[in-house]
Amino acid sequence: MVDLQQTLNEAAAAQQRGDIAKSLSLLSEAARAHPASKQPWLRTAQVQFDAMNYGAAIVASQEVLQRDTADLTARSIIAVSGLRASAAALAHLRQMNSVNGSTRVEAEGLARTIREAIGEPVLLPPQSARATTAGPSGSARRAVTRTAPSAAATPPAAAEKAAPGQPSPSSGGRNPFGALQ
Known part of the structure; x- marks a missing residue:
C-alpha cells in the first residue's frame, strides 16, 4: 500500500x-x-x-x-480561481470591445456583490497600485490606490460598508482568502 x-x-x-x-x-x-x-x-x-x-x-x-x-x-481556491478566470475572460472581452449591454450590467452587479462579500472597495487594483503593506493584524494586505471611480463602479452603500482595514459585516469578520496568503 x-x-x-x-x-x-x-x-x-x-x-x-x-x-x-x-x-x-x-x-x-x-x-x-x-x-x-x-x-x-x-x-x-x-x-x-x-x-x-x-x-x-x-x-x-x-x-x-x-x-x-x-x-x-479549498473554498478559497475555488473563489480566487473563479475570480481570476473571470477577470481574464472579462479582460479579453474588454480588449475586443465586447463588454456592453446586459453583459456589462451583469458583470458590474457581480463585481459589486463580490466587493461587498469580501469587504474590499476594489477587487483588482490597477497594476501600478498593487503593493503589500502590513495590516492591523500584521498580515500582508494590498494597499489600494484609487483614481476617480465612476459612480456606477462603487455605490455609496458599498463604500461605507468597506471602510479600509475594517471587515465587512457580511463577511463575518473573516477573510476567506487568508488561507491563500
Whole structure:
C-alpha cells in the first residue's frame, strides 16, 4: 500500500524541483490509494492553482469539499480561481470591445456583490497600485490606490460598508482568502 505522507512529501519535492507533472502524478496515485483522504486533493488543488490551471484547481477543490465541507483553503481556491478566470475572460472581452449591454450590467452587479462579500472597495487594483503593506493584524494586505471611480463602479452603500482595514459585516469578520496568503 502507498504511504500517504511519504507520497505527499515526494510530490512536494517534485513541485519544488519544478516537475509539476511528476508532482500531480504522485498526488493522483495517493488519491487512488487513499480515496477518503482530502490531503492528495488539497495538494493537487494547490499545485494546479500555483501553476495557474484554475479550472483543474477548482475541480480538485471540489473533491476536497466532498470529503470535508468546511475546508477553508479549498473554498478559497475555488473563489480566487473563479475570480481570476473571470477577470481574464472579462479582460479579453474588454480588449475586443465586447463588454456592453446586459453583459456589462451583469458583470458590474457581480463585481459589486463580490466587493461587498469580501469587504474590499476594489477587487483588482490597477497594476501600478498593487503593493503589500502590513495590516492591523500584521498580515500582508494590498494597499489600494484609487483614481476617480465612476459612480456606477462603487455605490455609496458599498463604500461605507468597506471602510479600509475594517471587515465587512457580511463577511463575518473573516477573510476567506487568508488561507491563500
